[in-house]
Amino acid sequence: MTRLPPLWMILALALLVALIYWPSAAVYNKEWLNFASITFTHGWLVVAVCLALVLRSRGEIAAAPVEPRPWVLVALGGSILAWLVCYRASIQGLHITLFPAIFWLAVTAALGLPVGRLLAFPVVFFYFAVPSVALLGSLLQALTVYVLHGLLWLTGPSASISGDIIRIPNGSFLIEEGCSGLHFMIVGLAVAALHGELRRDPWRIRAAQLALMGLLALLANWVRVYIIIEAGYLTNMQSYLVRVSHYWFGWGVFAVALIGFFGLAALLGLPPLPEPPHYSAVHTAARGPAVSPAALVSTVLLLAGLPALSSGLRALQPPPDLQAEAGLAARPPWSPVPADSRSSWLPTFPGADQQQRLAYQDGAGHMVEVFRVAYRNQHQGAKLIGMGTTLVGTRLHSRSEGVIDTVGEGFRESEVVDRAGARSLIWSRYETAGRDFVSPFAAQLWYGINATVSNPPAALIAYHAPCGAEANCEEARRVLRGFVASTMR
Numbered sequence: 001m002t003r004l005p006p007l008w009m010i011l012a013l014a015l016l017v018a019l020i021y022w023p024s025a026a027v028y029n030k031e032w033l034n035f036a037s038i039t040f041t042h043g044w045l046v047v048a049v050c051l052a053l054v055l056r057s058r059g060e061i062a063a064a065p066v067e068p069r070p071w072v073l074v075a076l077g078g079s080i081l082a083w084l085v086c087y088r089a090s091i092q093g094l095h096i097t098l099f100p101a102i103f104w105l106a107v108t109a110a111l112g113l114p115v116g117r118l119l120a121f122p123v124v125f126f127y128f129a130v131p132s133v134a135l136l137g138s139l140l141q142a143l144t145v146y147v148l149h150g151l152l153w154l155t156g157p158s159a160s161i162s163g164d165i166i167r168i169p170n171g172s173f174l175i176e177e178g179c180s181g182l183h184f185m186i187v188g189l190a191v192a193a194l195h196g197e198l199r200r201d202p203w204r205i206r207a208a209q210l211a212l213m214g215l216l217a218l219l220a221n222w223v224r225v226y227i228i229i230e231a232g233y234l235t236n237m238q239s240y241l242v243r244v245s246h247y248w249f250g251w252g253v254f255a256v257a258l259i260g261f262f263g264l265a266a267l268l269g270l271p272p273l274p275e276p277p278h279y280s281a282v283h284t285a286a287r288g289p290a291v292s293p294a295a296l297v298s299t300v301l302l303l304a305g306l307p308a309l310s311s312g313l314r315a316l317q318p319p320p321d322l323q324a325e326a327g328l329a330a331r332p333p334w335s336p337v338p339a340d341s342r343s344s345w346l347p348t349f350p351g352a353d354q355q356q357r358l359a360y361q362d363g364a365g366h367m368v369e370v371f372r373v374a375y376r377n378q379h380q381g382a383k384l385i386g387m388g389t390t391l392v393g394t395r396l397h398s399r400s401e402g403v404i405d406t407v408g409e410g411f412r413e414s415e416v417v418d419r420a421g422a423r424s425l426i427w428s429r430y431e432t433a434g435r436d437f438v439s440p441f442a443a444q445l446w447y448g449i450n451a452t453v454s455n456p457p458a459a460l461i462a463y464h465a466p467c468g469a470e471a472n473c474e475e476a477r478r479v480l481r482g483f484v485a486s487t488m489r
Helices: 006-020 022-032 043-056 058-063 070-088 092-111 113-129 131-155 182-199 203-234 247-268 281-285 293-316 440-451 474-487
Strands: 160-162 165-168 171-174 335-337 354-361 367-375 396-406 409-418 423-432 435-437 458-466
Touching: 006 022, 006 043, 006 058, 006 092, 006 113, 006 293, 022 043, 022 070, 022 092, 022 131, 043 058, 043 113, 043 182, 058 113, 070 092, 070 293, 070 440, 092 113, 092 131, 092 293, 113 182, 131 165, 131 182, 131 203, 165 203, 171 203, 182 203, 182 247, 203 247, 367 474, 396 423, 396 474, 409 474, 423 440, 423 474, 435 440, 458 474
Parallel strands: none
Antiparallel strands: 160 165, 165 171, 335 354, 354 367, 367 458, 396 409, 409 423, 423 435, 423 458
16 A cells, blocks of 8 residues: 555546547537637636635545445446547547546546545536536527517517517517527536535535526526517617627626525525534644555556557558448449439538439439448548538428338438428438448447447438429339339349
8 A cells, every 4th residue: 555645646637537538628628718609618617616626625535545446447447438439439428428427437446435425526516517518508498489488478579489580570589509598507507506515515405506596597598588589679679789799788687696596595594604624633644545556557557548459459450441332323224314413402421531422213204312421430520420411401401200111121211392392302321330220329329339449431321312292202202112122232
């Protein structure tokens, strides 16, 4: 056993995790400095609060006994493998969510479960700065539209809602995701959580504080949007809040909600602040708890070894071959014809290593367009599923989606309509690491699993056929079934 200052060990492990799992740390830094969307610009402040909370508990950390648990190492290894899969699959929302958990498990494995308990709140508090929380934005956005519809129905002016657009007699308002109040909600909950931690409140009272702050954050955002709409109506859309910016106005309303929180929190029966813990002279004089070298070495080996092993195995594999595969060539009665450059079907896949587009026609005049896209190595900004990627394109609008089985193969079917109202069907499937998928997430996950040890190819093949004048597009389905059957070897 050896003695090392625990705070320095925690800092060293934090730096080691940040360096090895830098893709997640890079996402954090990018979003925390993104002053265009500003939703997570409080990130570095959250980091500073987490550091202060750890320093606040330094006496308890120094006094905590070291109790290595084998199951923590198992959990750490599982979390690292899950991170590698999500990273290779470019599932950014998941790998950045796993990052704090990896750090906490690393500290717990090296210093023991008692220290892990003391770091639990700072690590959980860090999640207020994790960008994956943005997934709540669409839910809050829909809730805002719903509530505003009811408020305007009660008070006027008369309003109609189409999707996220609220139309009043003299103008319209687009309730964007930035109007969801997500930033207010995150900051408000962070303040409530910190308030309870600093007072060392019981968990029952902390839960009540979070619920109260969540409700006040929602109300503040709804009041903000409601006032802006009313100001637009009363000034014929000439109000400063409508013409220029309502960002700081929103924070002003939220400040009132914060004041209300601290006033109402007293009604929850908060106990007096407890006395800070006292430590014996032995504890305060000690340099730190006795640390197990085996636990520390095992932790570091897991943190660095698994990613290194993954990279080494991938380096041994040759780059994937992206030659054309089955599904592009069709047998008679189908024959190739020049692709229509005026087609409204324009799939977009940024960074693709290969794109192929063909068209076929049979003796009856039925037309099928074929599109195939492939990637040698998927990563953020260049993958089959992600922002900026669209199979439907910008000239078509999706009406419905489903899964259809035909000639022993499954396809994802999308019914689409163009600007002239003409309907058509798109059949598609993913080809990932030797398997076919109709689920985007399953294809992405399978790619990530295989990409941890190899360099699997990833492709998508799609077929497009017009529905004509049919109401149910059944003729287009029959045409696609026949065409797919003709491509099978």
